[in-house]
Every structure is written in C-alpha cells, then in structure tokens.
Amino acid sequence: MQDEVLILGGGVAGCAASIALARKGRSVTLIEREPTSRHKVCGEFLSGEALEDLHVLGIDVASLGAVPINYVRLAAARRAAEAPLPFPAASLTRKALDAALIAAAIAAGVRVERGRSVQSLSRATGNLWHATLDNGTTCEAPTTFLATGKHDLRGHGRPKDTHQWVAFKMYYRLSPTQTADLADASELTLYSGGYGGIQRVEDGIANFCCVVQRRYFARAGLRWEGLLAKMQQDCPHLAMRLDGAEPLLDKPITITHIPYGYLRRATEDGLYCIGDQAAVIPSFTGDGISIALHTARRAAAAYLAAEPAPVFQPKLRSAMLPQMLLAEFAASGLNNAFARAVLPFCLRVWPGAMRVTARLTRVTQPGAIAPQAFVN
Ligand SMILES: Cc1cc2nc3c(=O)[nH]c(=O)nc-3n(C[C@H](O)[C@H](O)[C@H](O)COP(=O)(O)OP(=O)(O)OC[C@H]3O[C@@H](n4cnc5c(N)ncnc54)[C@H](O)[C@@H]3O)c2cc1C
Missing domain, CATH: 3.50.50.60 (FAD/NAD(P)-binding domain)
Structure with missing residues (x-):
C-alpha cells in the first residue's frame, strides 16, 4: 500500500x-x-x-x-513556595x-x-x-x-540515557483536605535522586508522576513501596500530600532509559x-x-x-x-x-x-511558525 x-x-x-x-x-x-x-x-x-x-x-x-492549573508550587525537604504561572x-x-x-x-x-x-x-x-x-x-x-x-x-x-532514569506514574484519590490544599497547583517535589509532580486531573483524582535515578531506586530496594517511602522521607511535604490517599492503579506504570x-x-x-x-x-x-x-x-x-x-x-x-x-x-x-x-x-x-x-x-x-x- x-x-x-x-x-x-x-x-x-x-x-x-x-x-x-x-x-x-x-x-x-x-x-x-x-x-x-x-x-x-x-x-x-x-x-x-x-x-x-x-x-x-x-x-x-x-x-x-x-x-485548570494556575499555580506552580515547589517543595523540598520541609519547605514549600508557590507562584502563579x-x-x-x-x-x-x-x-x-x-x-x-x-x-x-x-x-x-x-x-x-x-x-x-x-x-x-x-x-x-x-x-x-x-x-x-x-x-x-x-x-x-x-x-x-x-x-x-x-x-x-x-x-x-x-543515544543511551547515561543517568539511567526510571519514571513512575500512579493515580490517587487524595483525602478531601489534601485535594482542597493542592487545589489548582502543579506541585513539584524534590528528592536527592530526582523529582516528582503531583496535580489534579479529571474525575476528581490526582496524578503523581516521578523520575528518579536508578541508584536512588536501588537504595530504595528496587520496589515501588520502598521508593515511595524514601521519597516521602526525603520530602515530608509529599508525605503530607499522600496522607490518607487511595492508590487507584494496582501498580504504578513505569518506563526506563529516558x-x-x-x-x-x-x-x-x-x-x-x-x-x-x-x-x-x-x-x-x-x-x-x-x-x-x-x-x-x-x-x-x-x-x-x-x-x-x-x-x-x-x-x-x-x-x-x-x-x-x-x-x-x-x-x-x-x-x-x-x-x-x-x-x-x-x-x-x-x-x-x-x-x-x-x-x-x-x-x-x-512567532517561529x-x-x-x-x-x-
Ligand atoms: C516522567 C515523565 C513526565 C512527563 N510529564 C510531562 C508533563 O507533565 N507535561 C508535558 O507536556 N510533557 C510531559 N512529559 C513528556 C511527554 O510525555 C512526551 O514528551 C510526549 O508524550 C511526546 O509525544 P510523542 O508523540 O513524541 O510520543 P508519545 O505521545 O509517547 O507517542 C508515541 C506513540 O508511538 C506509538 N509507538 C511506539 N512505538 C511504535 C511502533 N513500533 N509502531 C507503532 N506505534 C508505535 C506509541 O504507542 C505511542 O502512542 C513527561 C515525560 C516523562 C518521561
């Protein structure tokens, strides 16, 4: 054809x-x-x-x-700051x-x-x-x-990805308090081996998507549960956000080599x-x-x-x-x-x-095109 x-x-x-x-x-x-x-x-x-x-x-x-997303919020360790987009x-x-x-x-x-x-x-x-x-x-x-x-x-x-990035995505139903607090912000959380973003999507749920270096994932035991615990330990703001959240996928979807x-x-x-x-x-x-x-x-x-x-x-x-x-x-x-x-x-x-x-x-x-x- x-x-x-x-x-x-x-x-x-x-x-x-x-x-x-x-x-x-x-x-x-x-x-x-x-x-x-x-x-x-x-x-x-x-x-x-x-x-x-x-x-x-x-x-x-x-x-x-x-x-609609109107704010960007950045959280590292115990600090967070936000600005309108x-x-x-x-x-x-x-x-x-x-x-x-x-x-x-x-x-x-x-x-x-x-x-x-x-x-x-x-x-x-x-x-x-x-x-x-x-x-x-x-x-x-x-x-x-x-x-x-x-x-x-x-x-x-x-070419090959030299840093060996691994990315994960999981949907959550956040608690009502955390949904209201996240509101119309796209929130970037930072860790020693990468970062993650959390924001609301349609149907009242939130997307948490993160990218970490393979060695950080290895230190977390190469398991999602271990990684999630490590990220929350590194960034208590994320722990607060996910407190009482219900995961909506059986397991996160993942990709490597980015x-x-x-x-x-x-x-x-x-x-x-x-x-x-x-x-x-x-x-x-x-x-x-x-x-x-x-x-x-x-x-x-x-x-x-x-x-x-x-x-x-x-x-x-x-x-x-x-x-x-x-x-x-x-x-x-x-x-x-x-x-x-x-x-x-x-x-x-x-x-x-x-x-x-x-x-x-x-x-x-x-203006380019x-x-x-x-x-x-
Ligand atoms: C962790 C992470 C977070 C991201 N977050 C954001 C974000 O918040 N906002 C944003 O703007 N971008 C984000 N991106 C980037 C964004 O997802 C991609 O840049 C975008 O999807 C690229 O579009 P694409 O059309 O090139 O590829 P895709 O949208 O991935 O489409 C490629 C298509 O090709 C098909 N395909 C693949 N191989 C074959 C084959 N052999 N034969 C036939 N079909 C094939 C696939 O099934 C797929 O549908 C993120 C990326 C990552 C890794």
Whole structure:
C-alpha cells in the first residue's frame, strides 16, 4: 500500500502532524501500535503553548474534563513556595488526550491503523520508505514522519540515557483536605535522586508522576513501596500530600532509559523526526507535549513547503537548543543538594524566579511558525 506520507506512532506528535497534513489534502496513513488509548507515564501538565496548539487542532480540553492549573508550587525537604504561572495551563489524562487526538485525525481524513506495531523502517528502491508491520504487511511512502515517542525503531535509535532514569506514574484519590490544599497547583517535589509532580486531573483524582535515578531506586530496594517511602522521607511535604490517599492503579506504570537533553542532529532524506524522536526535555518543565505539538507543526510546514528533512532537522535543533540547555542546567540544579535545600527559601524571597524559569524553559518559539500551520 502506498501513500504520500506515512506517520509512525499515533501519540501527540504523530496525530498532530497527520491532522496538519490531511487538512492540506495529503493522503496520510498513521500506524499506532496500541489498539486503544491507555495510560502513559506523563505528568499530564498542559502548558499554555500546548493548549493553544490543541485548540487549533480542534481539541477542546475543557469539554474533556481538563483541570485548570494556575499555580506552580515547589517543595523540598520541609519547605514549600508557590507562584502563579505566567501562562494558562491545565491537566488532562493522556488516555483522554490521546483518544481525542486519534479521533481528530480520523475526522481529518487520516487513515489510521491501530493495534499494529512497526517492526522496521528502511529505504526501499525508488526512494520509498518501507515500514514492515508486526503482521508481516508493509506500507510504503516517499515521506515518513517518525513519531514513536520513547520507543526507538531499530536502526533509528537515540543515544543511551547515561543517568539511567526510571519514571513512575500512579493515580490517587487524595483525602478531601489534601485535594482542597493542592487545589489548582502543579506541585513539584524534590528528592536527592530526582523529582516528582503531583496535580489534579479529571474525575476528581490526582496524578503523581516521578523520575528518579536508578541508584536512588536501588537504595530504595528496587520496589515501588520502598521508593515511595524514601521519597516521602526525603520530602515530608509529599508525605503530607499522600496522607490518607487511595492508590487507584494496582501498580504504578513505569518506563526506563529516558535520554533527557537529546536533540536530534540529522536525518535522512524524506524522514522527519518529531516529538520525543526530535527532542527530550527534562520532565519538570512540563513542556514535552508542547514540544511534540510544536515539532509536528514545524515538520508538517517544512514538508508542505518542500523543505528537505535533512535541512529541516538541524534547523529545528538550532531553534530549540537555548531552551534545552537552560532546562538541562535547571535540572542539574535540582540534582544538587545545596541548591535543593535553599531553592524554596529563595523562591519565597523572590517568587518571580519561578515564573521566569517557567517561561524561559518553554521551548516553543513564539512567532517561529504560527499555530495557523495546523489550520485548513
Ligand atoms: C516522567 C515523565 C513526565 C512527563 N510529564 C510531562 C508533563 O507533565 N507535561 C508535558 O507536556 N510533557 C510531559 N512529559 C513528556 C511527554 O510525555 C512526551 O514528551 C510526549 O508524550 C511526546 O509525544 P510523542 O508523540 O513524541 O510520543 P508519545 O505521545 O509517547 O507517542 C508515541 C506513540 O508511538 C506509538 N509507538 C511506539 N512505538 C511504535 C511502533 N513500533 N509502531 C507503532 N506505534 C508505535 C506509541 O504507542 C505511542 O502512542 C513527561 C515525560 C516523562 C518521561
């Protein structure tokens, strides 16, 4: 089967790119390995830029039950400080968001194949990209968008994660007191081996998502219960927040090997890399979804303007490099014991710093490509 464009991965970036291209009349096939949307490891924070792009894609997050987030709160050891966010934000489960994006892609005319995993991708004769699926069938197209998120395809992988990060996500029903206290804040809790975010999502529940270095997890006995106890010991604010909370999943969902700081340098002709396959920003920024949407929009615009992928990819990298370096620098600060200890105190003295950091670590370059690139 042959299309103009093949999109591998139906998460945020893949769906966004497919909608942008289908709206411009291109024939697009999208292949997504999951038969239905499911929970993913993600803090589920939607930044202002993400909300803008989603709106242009026709996704009304409020009607899906998204919770408005107006504050960011930082807690380390026994101290906590908060500041209003400098942009509108919200939180919504990935299950709901991904389902809405796939539905929008289908409505835009994208041919979506769900429940099929891409096993390999190679350049066949006649300059066609050739994807082999798990049922042995193949799809071909002159242009492919690689949007498989954290999963690398053989031969198109990203470098190894040297810090060996492990991430977990668990939903909780917090006690009424803690739900009221958390309110409309996205709360970042800091530990000696990583950090976690807690915020309300739809249906009156809260998402706790954390990222820790493997050695910290090892010191906690390589078990979720041990890790949770250790994080609460390191950060009593988290212990307070989870006091009386009811876990809602049998066990947390988890991923490993997250190459934070990765920015793809180059690509091959006809292969545009987007989302986590283009860039992986430290999770505390809450900017990964926005980057997925941004890179999808820019790649679709590049393709429509006949800009070759090997020209597009390094340009994208240069545009995103300053914010990525800043986010990496801030992440190393969170990893430093002294910085962690004094951070909440400094932020109390100067709450504006949190707002400045929140704004500077946004990767979207206002005006670089307007959201109109998604429009008909
Ligand atoms: C711990 C953690 C917390 C985070 N918190 C936030 C946050 O609060 N806010 C935020 O904005 N970002 C956050 N992020 C980042 C965000 O989740 C990602 O950057 C974003 O999901 C990337 O979108 P994507 O489309 O590239 O990948 P995904 O959304 O993961 O989509 C990739 C899709 O490809 C499919 N796929 C994979 N392999 C194949 C294959 N072989 N064949 C077919 N399909 C395939 C998958 O099933 C998946 O649906 C967080 C990340 C982590 C690790």
